[in-house]
Amino acid sequence: MATKDELKTEVQDAVKAGATVLGYKETLELIRNGSPRMAVVANNAPDARLAELSHDAKLSGVRLETFEGDSKELGLICGKPFPVMVLAIKR
Numbered sequence: 001m002a003t004k005d006e007l008k009t010e011v012q013d014a015v016k017a018g019a020t021v022l023g024y025k026e027t028l029e030l031i032r033n034g035s036p037r038m039a040v041v042a043n044n045a046p047d048a049r050l051a052e053l054s055h056d057a058k059l060s061g062v063r064l065e066t067f068e069g070d071s072k073e074l075g076l077i078c079g080k081p082f083p084v085m086v087l088a089i090k091r
Contacts, residue, residue, distance in 0.1 A: 007068075011078065015077075020078065021088045022087045023087075024085060030088045031053065034062060037063070037090065039087070040066075041065070041086045042070055042071040042083075042084065042085050042086070043070060044085075045071070045085050045086060
């Protein structure tokens, strides 16, 4: 499990490279296809959505990390003026 700073750096590098997909539905679709390198979920994500993401990530062999900040902070790290609950980092 990555520390908050390591995860922050990894997400920022992926955003700069254009290798991220933001949003629950889009991330879930990528996870079900097994194509992302990892998925990141904010710590304030609803339990039902977190459970579904976790289940599908486990079945697909996709690494799932929980960000130690809320969705507003994750959005700021991504350079977005809106909250980001979940994102996927492409391979």
